[in-house]
């Protein structure tokens with residue numbers, strides 16, 4: 001294999017999370033009796049450009065076949081999007097005639113933020129979630145974005161002043177085609193804003209559960225700069241934001257269109273001083289991941305030995321990496337509770353833990369609940385307590401700990 005950004009061939013495989021089913025392939029009851037396909041989940045580091053990436057790419061049509069993630073269910077994301085849109089409109093002086101395009105627009109939550117400004121909007125979303133957006137009056141093209149997509153858009157809507165892609169650049173199979181597409185879609189003074197989980201947070205926060213087949217790449221700023229340079233584009237600003245446990249937001253323009261912010265050098269320096277440009281850092285991280293797994297297993301088995309009940313809170317895709325890698329079966333964790341109607345009634349891929357309505361947590365009061373949606377812990381824990389859950393909550397990262 002070779003690096004998906006710089007084509008370097010001698011990549012370093014520092015972490016192996018075994019074979020796992022795709023994290024969003026939740027099963028219906030009938031599916032429990034059928035074969036399930038597992039794919040390798042191995043992670044590589046490129047010493048040439050600094051990119052961290054998966055070794056095996058599952059076909060997008062398999063990954064996104066039964067995609068059930070909907071932004072509408074995540075309050076902190078909704079807030080992040082609303083703030084981002086307000087900031088974009090103010091900083092880049094967007095006006096009514098301007099077009100804003102969101103790639104991987106999901107249910108249209110981000111784009112809805114532009115409506116109060118009367119800015120023209122368009123979403124690009126390949127999964128079935130596009131239908132929710134269309135129902136919510138967000139114009140959406142139901143397809144994958146690539147170098148050919150802008151032709152269809154520009155003909156009908158003109159070029160875009162702003163293109164956003166939040167948590168999408170990790171997912172796209174052909175990153176070169178996507179960046180080429182973004183460049184074609186942007187007006188000369190257009191801005192591309194892209195948010196991705198920051199590998200610095202992933203490594204420092206032990207967020208290895210964020211590694212799953214949909215996330216092909218894990219970015220630091222350095223390889224992103226490398227990537228856009230290939231297309232004669234500049235990252236002129238960057239900032240660290242809190243979404244998904246710590247993400248990096250970059251602002252990209254066509255060459256020399258906007259002045260460079262000091263934030264770029266600051267973030268590069270921080271990445272370098274943590275050792276993100278050194279493969280030894282990733283070998284050490286992999287050792288910690290193995291120790292983390294054993295700690296989680298010991299903790300849960302210890303609780304079971306006392307005859308206590310354990311449930312799980314949330315059924316995010318990343319929860320399945322944790323459940324599968326740590327081999328947490330239904331005899332350890334009886335069920336997961338969820339608010340999303342899209343997931344209630346389904347079973348987790350691999351471990352086949354049933355997903356039930358959140359109210360079961362309050363009705364049954366299991367002794368412990370493992371918080372799989374730890375990225376929204378601040379919002380979720382007080383809410384669950386307020387709603388009446390009296391048991392103990394286990395937060396798995398950065399190291400498993402109990403919140404009373």
Ligand SMILES: [Zn+2]
Nearest residue numbers: 003006046049
């Ligand atoms: Zn590379």
